Amino acid sequence: MGRPVKNNNKYIFYVFTHILIILLFSYFVKNACAMMSVEEERKFGQKLLKDVKHQVKIVNEAEIVSYVKMVSEKIMKQVDTTYFDYNFFVIEDSALNAFAMPGGNIFIHTGILEHIDSEDDLACVIAHEVGHIQARHIAKRLEAMQKLNIATIVMAVTGLFLGGGGQSSQAAIAGSTALAMSATLKYSRADEEEADRRAYEWVCKAGYNPQGLVNIMKKILQNRWIGSDSIPSYLSTHPSSSERITYLEQLIAYKPCATLIPHDNNEIKRIKVMAQTMGKDPLDLIKFYQQETNKKPEDIYLQYALALSYMQNRQYNESIELLKIISKKVKDSAPFYLDIAKVYFFSGDYKKTITALSTIKVNPAMQQTVDYLMASSLLETGDVYKAVSLFKRIADDWADPTDIYFKLGRGYAKISRNGEAHYYFYRHYSEIGDIDNLTYHRKKAMELLDKDSELYKELKREKENEKGEKKDGEDHEERGRKREKDERGFNG
Numbered sequence: 353m354g355r356p357v358k359n360n361n362k363y364i365f366y367v368f369t370h371i372l373i374i375l376l377f378s379y380f381v382k383n384a385c386a387m388m389s390v391e392e393e394r395k396f397g398q399k400l401l402k403d404v405k406h407q408v409k410i411v412n413e414a415e416i417v418s419y420v421k422m423v424s425e426k427i428m429k430q431v432d433t434t435y436f437d438y439n440f441f442v443i444e445d446s447a448l449n450a451f452a453m454p455g456g457n458i459f460i461h462t463g464i465l466e467h468i469d470s471e472d473d474l475a476c477v478i479a480h481e482v483g484h485i486q487a488r489h490i491a492k493r494l495e496a497m498q499k500l501n502i503a504t505i506v507m508a509v510t511g512l513f514l515g516g517g518g519q520s521s522q523a524a525i526a527g528s529t530a531l532a533m534s535a536t537l538k539y540s541r542a543d544e545e546e547a548d549r550r551a552y553e554w555v556c557k558a559g560y561n562p563q564g565l566v567n568i569m570k571k572i573l574q575n576r577w578i579g580s581d582s583i584p585s586y587l588s589t590h591p592s593s594s595e596r597i598t599y600l601e602q603l604i605a606y607k608p609c610a611t612l613i614p615h616d617n618n619e620i621k622r623i624k625v626m627a628q629t630m631g632k633d634p635l636d637l638i639k640f641y642q643q644e645t646n647k648k649p650e651d652i653y654l655q656y657a658l659a660l661s662y663m664q665n666r667q668y669n670e671s672i673e674l675l676k677i678i679s680k681k682v683k684d685s686a687p688f689y690l691d692i693a694k695v696y697f698f699s700g701d702y703k704k705t706i707t708a709l710s711t712i713k714v715n716p717a718m719q720q721t722v723d724y725l726m727a728s729s730l731l732e733t734g735d736v737y738k739a740v741s742l743f744k745r746i747a748d749d750w751a752d753p754t755d756i757y758f759k760l761g762r763g764y765a766k767i768s769r770n771g772e773a774h775y776y777f778y779r780h781y782s783e784i785g786d787i788d789n790l791t792y793h794r795k796k797a798m799e800l801l802d803k804d805s806e807l808y809k810e811l812k813r814e815k816e817n818e819k820g821e822k823k824d825g826e827d828h829e830e831r832g833r834k835r836e837k838d839e840r841g842f843n844g
Contacts (some may be wrong), residue, residue: 388491389822390435397436397455406785410752411442411462411630415687416721417751419623420460420478422717423471424533430554431486438482441751448572452481454490465627467571471615472555476564479554483547497549526628552603559613565600573597577622619717622687625657634665659691668699668745686713693725702729720746724756731759736766754783771800775807 388396411417424440436456442465449461458481460474468474484490539547548565555562573594590760628638641658648654655678662671675692679685693708707727714722727742740763748761757780764773778793794811801808 371843376540388495393491394436394455397453397457400453401457405752411444412751413626414724415717416442416623416626418717418720419619424478426558427475427482427554429559431482437487450477451488452484456485458482462627462630465623466622468568468620469562470617471620472561472564473568475555475558475560476551476562477568479551480547480565483550484539484543486550487546489543506716541595545599548596548600556609559611561612562604562609569597585683623652625653625660629657629660629664632817634661637661638665652681663695663698668695671695690718690721693759697725697729702732705729720749728759739763754780754799757783771797772807774800
């Protein structure tokens with residue numbers, strides 16, 4: 353239920369660079385010696401997030417997203433005061449990686465989910481990244497860039513957040529000064545220890561085992577060869593990993609948690625399988641899991657991985673047959689019946705999808721997936737009003753609503769509400785960065801929507817804000833050119 357990554361690196365780099373120039377120039381020109389304020393970091397994070405979403409594939413599998421959200425909420429309840437409204441995303445990427453971005457945005461790779469063995473491990477990863485944000489480490493790293501010119505800043509930050517192993521990122525930080533600045537942006541050993549201390553406190557309060565901090569670091573070290581071309585590796589931004597393991601082991605020995613709450617790891621096993629089969633060649637997966645299930649015929653999670661592999665390879669009958677076998681072996685069969693509904697949906701049998709969904713005893717972690725599949729099936733079978741209502745209910749909480757916006761556009765077009773249709777098509781094309789289409793659909797939406805409607809007012813505010821940002825950017829660039837000219841005159 354995800355979407356293909358938009359392969360338009362020139363567009364991404366252009367927009368991202370333009371935003372950085374405006375935002376960072378605005379900050380550094382006004383605050384020659386001050387650290388970025390919380391509000392400035394929040395705005396910076398919002399701008400950065402929008403463009404990073406164009407570069408990576410955000411996972412929309414609601415069960416995975418809900419699970420990460422559930423663990424994150426347990427950690428966030430232990431944080432006394434937060435600077436930001438935190439957002440947690442899952443990226444489809446096999447690298448063992450997690451990273452924090454300005455403004456409270458935290459990303460977990462599916463590679464982490466593939467390798468963790470318990471909920472404790474995931475909680476510790478999340479808590480550590482929250483520790484970096486709460487300690488304002490990112491703002492401090494950006495503060496260190498004040499003495500550089502804006503071009504070097506853009507190259508360094510682009511290299512840090514939008515690349516790390518690929519050719520585009522290497523080219524972005526090719527200059528020696530930019531390379532040095534990219535190193536400056538890495539967390540220091542003191543940063544790591546502070547984030548670990550904060551994480552240790554929060555995971556203990558939440559009843560998690562802080563041994564997860566050690567477990568995940570050992571796994572990252574063991575699998576450091578698993579990398580990504582689009583995002584820096586964990587070890588490239590989180591140094592001194594071996595020393596951290598020693599430090600954490602000593603902390604655990606001398607300051608054990610008062611209470612540890614046992615967790616049911618059956619759900620994490622299911623999430624782990626979903627991550628392991630995501631984005632990989634289904635034929636390779638089928639061959640591998642057939643061999644593994646022959647070795648361990650009673651292992652339901654190997655069978656589950658094979659069933660998902662069949663579904664990805666469009667072997668729908670084989671997938672359904674295996675999922676039915678699994679559902680008879682487990683106490684809670686509802687999640688596996690949901691998978692059967694997914695198979696019907698992907699096979700194009702929307703009536704069977706609706707029937708299957710109607711019989712499932714839904715738990716909160718499954719609700720969004722059920723709503724999405726139901727809405728999509730209703731749209732295809734002609735019950736458009738119900739479909740639109742369901743899509744609108746889940747859109748705001750969906751990790752990447754690009755697909756939902758497009759389906760809302762289709763739905764409103766089918767019932768001849770063309771203003772709303774163009775509005776949601778505009779939202780869709782805005783998410784993927786298609787300038788021509790988003791411009792066209794916004795223009796049509798503003799022509800057709802009632803001028804007193806909230807949607808029209810929202811579009812009007814956006815246009816006014818864009819004009820203001822463009823003017824601010826031009827003013828900041830002019831001030832920057834004047835400052836550089838004055839500095840040359842002074843030094844000359």
